[in-house]
Amino acid sequence: MYTLKDVAVHENPGDCWILIKGRVYDVTEFLPQHPGGAEIILSYAGADATGAYESVHTSSLLETPPPGFRLLGPLSPSELPPVSRNPGLDVELHAKPPLDTIINTFDFEAVAERTVTPKTWAFYSSAATDLLSMKLNRRAFDRVLFRPRLMRNVKSVDTRTKILGFSTGVPFFIAPTAMQGMINPDGEKAVAMGAGEEKVIHIISTNSSHPISDIVSSGKGPEQQTHFLQLYVNTDRQKTAQLLANAKSCGLKAVFVTVDAHISGKREADERLKVDVPVRSAVSGAISHNDKKGGGMGRLMGLYIDRTLNWEDIPWIKSVAGGLPIVLKGIQTAADARLAAEYGVQGIVLSNHGGRNLDTSPPALYTLLEIHKVCPEIFNSLEVYIDGGIRRGTDIFKALCLGATAVGVGRPYLYALNYGAEGVAHLTQILKDELETTMRMCGVTDLSGVHPGLVNTREIDALVEDGIEHSYVKWRPKSKI
Numbered sequence: 001m002y003t004l005k006d007v008a009v010h011e012n013p014g015d016c017w018i019l020i021k022g023r024v025y026d027v028t029e030f031l032p033q034h035p036g037g038a039e040i041i042l043s044y045a046g047a048d049a050t051g052a053y054e055s056v057h058t059s060s061l062l063e064t065p066p067p068g069f070r071l072l073g074p075l076s077p078s079e080l081p082p083v084s085r086n087p088g089l090d091v092e093l094h095a096k097p098p099l100d101t102i103i104n105t106f107d108f109e110a111v112a113e114r115t116v117t118p119k120t121w122a123f124y125s126s127a128a129t130d131l132l133s134m135k136l137n138r139r140a141f142d143r144v145l146f147r148p149r150l151m152r153n154v155k156s157v158d159t160r161t162k163i164l165g166f167s168t169g170v171p172f173f174i175a176p177t178a179m180q181g182m183i184n185p186d187g188e189k190a191v192a193m194g195a196g197e198e199k200v201i202h203i204i205s206t207n208s209s210h211p212i213s214d215i216v217s218s219g220k221g222p223e224q225q226t227h228f229l230q231l232y233v234n235t236d237r238q239k240t241a242q243l244l245a246n247a248k249s250c251g252l253k254a255v256f257v258t259v260d261a262h263i264s265g266k267r268e269a270d271e272r273l274k275v276d277v278p279v280r281s282a283v284s285g286a287i288s289h290n291d292k293k294g295g296g297m298g299r300l301m302g303l304y305i306d307r308t309l310n311w312e313d314i315p316w317i318k319s320v321a322g323g324l325p326i327v328l329k330g331i332q333t334a335a336d337a338r339l340a341a342e343y344g345v346q347g348i349v350l351s352n353h354g355g356r357n358l359d360t361s362p363p364a365l366y367t368l369l370e371i372h373k374v375c376p377e378i379f380n381s382l383e384v385y386i387d388g389g390i391r392r393g394t395d396i397f398k399a400l401c402l403g404a405t406a407v408g409v410g411r412p413y414l415y416a417l418n419y420g421a422e423g424v425a426h427l428t429q430i431l432k433d434e435l436e437t438t439m440r441m442c443g444v445t446d447l448s449g450v451h452p453g454l455v456n457t458r459e460i461d462a463l464v465e466d467g468i469e470h471s472y473v474k475w476r477p478k479s480k481i
Contacts, residue, residue, distance in 0.1 A: 001073060001074055001075065001076040001077075002024045002072065002073060002074070002075055002076065002079075003075070003076055003079050004075070004079050006024075007019055007024055007046055007047070007075075008046040008047070009046065010026070010045070010046055011045040011046030011047075012042075012045065013028075013031060013038065013042060014028065015028055016028045016031060016041065016042065016045045016046075017045070017046060017072070018041065018044050018045065018046075018047065018048075018049040019047065019048040019049060019050065019075060020048075020049055020050050020053050020062065021050050021053075021062075022074060022075050023071060023072075023073070023074055023075065024071075024072040024073055024074070024075060025065070025069060025070060025071055025072060026070040026072055027041055027068065027069055027070070028068075029067075029068030029070070030066065030067070030068035030069045031068075033066070033067070033068055094114040094115055095115070096111055096115050096418065096419070097111065099419050099422055099423060099426055102419075102423075102426065102430075103430065104391075104392075104430060104434075105391045105392070105412040105415075105427065105430070105431075106391065108412060108415035108416045108418070108419075108423070108427060109411070109412070109415045111415070111418060112124075112183070112414075112415040112418050113125070115418060116182075116183055116418060117182075118273055119182075119273045119295075120182045120183055122269045122270045122272070122273050123179070123182065123270050123297050123298070124177075124182075124183070124411060124414050124415075125269065125411070126267035126268070126269040126270040126356070127265075127267060127354065127355040127356050127359070128265030128266055128267060128355060128356055128357055128358065128359040129265070129266050129268065129359040130359055131355065131359070132355070132359050132360050133352050133355035133358070133359050133360055133361050133362075133363070134354060134355025134356070134389075135355070136355070136362075136363045136389075137352070137354070137355055137363045137364070137388040137389025138389040138391065139363075139389075140363035140364075140365040140366060140389065140460060141365060141389060141390070141391075141392075141394070141395040141398055143459040143460050144365070144398050144455050144456065144457050144459070144460065145455065145456040145459075146394075146398075146441075146442055146454060146455060146456070147453065147454055147455060147456055148441055148442045148443060148454070149442060149443035149444075149454070150443060151443075152443035152444075152445070153445070154439070154440040154443060154444075154445055156445065157436050157439045157440055157444070157445050157446065158445065158446040158447070159171060159432055159435055159436060159439075159447065160446075160447075161405075161406065161447050163201055163226075163383070163385075163405060163406050164228075164253070164254050164325045164327075164346060164347060164383065165325075166201065166226045166253055166254075167226075168199060168200060168201050168226065168406075169198065169199030169200060169432075170198075170199070170200055170428065170431070170432050170435070171396065171400055171405070171406045171407070171435075171447055172200065172390070172396055172406055172407045172408070172409050172431060172435075173200060173201040173202070173203060173228075173385075173406055173407075173408055173409070174191060174195055174200060174201065174202045174203060174408075174409060174410075174413050174424075175203060175387050175408030175409055175410035175413070176203040176204065176205035176206075176230030176256065176410075177205060177410050177411070177413070177414050178205050178207035178208070178281070178297075178298070178301070179207055179208075179209050179279055179281065179297070179301075180205075180208065180209055180414065180417055181209030181210065181279075182209070182279060183414060183415075183417050183418055184417045184418060184420055186210075186218075186420065186421070187208070187209040187210055187417070188202075188204060188205075188208045188209060188210050188215045188218075189210050189214055189215055189218035190218070190417060190420045190421040190424065191215075191413065191417060191421070191424050192215050192216065192218045192219035192225070192227070193218050193219055193421035193424070194416075194420075194421035194422065194423070194424025194425040194428070195219060195225070195424060195428070196219035196220040196224070196225045197421070197425045198424075198425050198428035198429065198432075200428050201226045201227070201228065202219070202225075202226075202227050202228075203227070203228045203229070203230050203256055203408070204227055204228070204229055204230065204247075204252065204283075205230045205283070206229070206230055206231055206232045206243070206281070206283055206284045207232070207281040207283065207284050207286060207301060208281060208282060208283045209279075209281065209282060210282050211282045211283065212229070212246060212247055212250045212252070212283060213246075213250050214282075215227070216250050216251055216252070221251070222250065222251020222252075223251070226253055227250075227251070227252050227253065228252060228253055228254040228255070228256055228327075229243075229244075229247040229252045229254070229255050229256065230256045230258060230329065231243070231244070231255050231256065231257045231258065231317075232258055232261070232284065232302070232304075232305045233257065233305065233306045233309050233313070233317070234284070234304050234305070234306060235304055235305070235306045235307075235308075236304075237306075237316075240320065241320040243283070243284075244320050244321050244322065244324075245320075245322065247324075248321075248322045248324060252324070253324065253325075254324050254325040254326075254327060254346070255317070255321050255324050255325070255326055255327065256327045256328075256329045256349065257317060257326060257327065257328055257329060258329045258330055258353075259309065259328050259329065259330045259331070260329070260330025260331075260332065260351065260352070260353050260357060260358075261302065261305065261330065261353055261357055262305055262306070262307040262309060263299075263302070263305075263307065263357075264296065264298040264299040264302050264356075264357065265298075265353070265356050265357035265358060265359065266296075266299075267296055267298060267299075267356060270294075270295070270296045270297060270298065271293060271294030271295060271296040271299075272294060272295075273295055274290050274294070274295040279297070279301075281301065284301075284304060285304075286301040286302070286303070286304055298356065311339060311343060314326070314343045314344075314345065318344075325346040325347065326345045326346055326347075327345060327346060327347035327348065327349060327383075327385075328340050328345055328347075328348050328349070329348075329349040329351055330349065330351050330352075330353060331348045331349065331350050331351070331367065332350070332351075332352060332361055332362055332364075332367055333367065333370065333465070333467075334367070334370045334371045334373070334374035334375050334378075334465070334467050335374075335467065337350075337367075337371050337375065337378050337384075338374075338375050338378065340382065341378055341381040341382055345382060346382055346383065347382050347383035347384070347385060347405070348382060348383075348384055348385070349364075349385045349386065349387060349408060350364035350367040350368055350371075350384065350385070350386040350387075350404075351364050351386065351387045351388055351408070352364065352388055353388075354387070354388050354389075354410055354411065355388065363388060363389065364386035364387060364388050364389075365386065365398075365399070365402070365460070366460065366463060366464055366465075367386075368384070368386055368399070368402050368403060368404060369402065369457060369460070369461070369464040370464050370465050370466075370467065371384070371403075372402070372403065372452075373464060373465075373466055373467065374465075374466065374467030375467070379403050383405040383406075384403060384404055384405055385404055385405055385406050385407060385408060386399050386404050386407050386408070387407060387408030387409070387410060388410075390407050390408070390409050390412075391412060392431075392434055393431055393432070393433070393434025393435035393436070393437065393438050394434065394438050395407070396431065396434075396435050396438075397435060397438040397439065397442070397450070398455055400447060400450045401450045401451060401452055401454045401455045402452055402455065402457070403452070409431065412427060413427060442454050
């Protein structure tokens with residue numbers, strides 16, 4: 001048996017020991033083989049790496065250690081630390097109420113706020129600077145009213161549709177969100193399982209906690225379930241090409257390229273809380289850490305994203321995507337929607353990244369109305385989706401009436417994941433039920449019956465841009481000389 005002092009002296013690249021779950025390992029020979037780089041292991045050299053290990057790897061991985069990962073023996077029982085959660089996060093968390101008591105998206109959110117660790121809540125719930133865009137995303141839907149048509153036979157309604165030609169049971173999809181393993185160890189694997197049960201399309205993030213192959217195999221498999229990939233283009237373009245090849249080999253059906261996040265917004269709630277246990281994406285390889293600005297996970301894990309990405313890169317993305325449909329995620333003006341059509345992509349997502357990047361950027365609903373005003377022909381050229389602030393079936397229906405092919409739902413699915421795959425399925429059922437109720441009350445029996453005449457947008461029409469490029473006279477103060 002070993003003591004902590006025995007371990008502590010082996011703390012350099014040429015002689016590296018670590019502790020994991022009360023066992024001592026010599027990982028000196030493994031350092032150059034570690035997929036995430038030697039640095040992350042060396043940060044725990046001569047110390048306990050249990051928290052960092054468990055935040056990234058499955059519990060069964062060390063049953064058959066990889067070459068160079070040599071088990072030396074157990075730590076003396078007298079040296080074992082008391083059972084604890086992540087360092088610095090030992091707060092009193094409330095018990096989760098039974099899943100069947102959750103009746104809307106807001107219930108899931110309230111439970112998550114009380115039952116997840118402070119860092120997890122800060123990362124998921126935070127938005128840029130003053131949170132104005134995040135709040136506007138929700139308020140925009142509240143300001144659109146219905147114009148219901150009555151006396152229709154609505155005994156049966158049908159929510160089925162197609163997204164990029166792929167059948168789905170509902171006109172909404174699970175939007176990509178990073179590091180889902182922070183809220184549930186199974187992370188994206190549980191999302192895939194719940195999505196498969198309810199026939200809802202799942203978009204897998206480049207910053208996923210689990211490998212793409214594991215996520216896909218956790219659901220119904222690529223033949224029976226549709227997954228898309230959300231892509232951040234890497235500064236090392238070869239890594240992006242490899243990721244797209246891997247995604248296609250795993251059966252993913254389309255690529256959603258995020259174009260509004262070459263840098264991360266200032267998410268102050270996330271920055272304030274330091275990262276205690278590093279978190280690593282199994283797909284991008286990005287690792288969370290701290291710096292002098294704080295512990296912002298989005299900012300620090302996004303350092304690999306290529307800031308030179310521009311319209312002329314789209315042909316290259318198409319060439320390495322191997323024929324998969326390309327969708328641009330993050331469009332915020334009609335002018336860029338028109339450019340997307342000119343560059344021949346198959347779809348666009350109108351989005352301000354959940355208000356997480358550029359605060360006071362427009363809600364997607366405003367951009368949707370701007371496209372109607374400036375270039376309505378876009379709706380015949382590609383598929384248009386929106387995300388941000390969608391919390392009700394009524395929100396989904398309003399977006400569909402205004403021309404959206406489908407909508408993305410992000411944070412609510414994160415909060416539902418707090419309950420695992422069952423929570424993901426339960427949230428899908430809630431949204432589908434609310435959508436069906438709204439359809440019946442507006443006199444619509446299937447999605448071919450939605451149209452702008454069913455909604456009143458007068459309250460926000462004056463806030464919608466007309467697409468005219470404004471020019472301002474540059475003002476300079478008079479010289480005092």
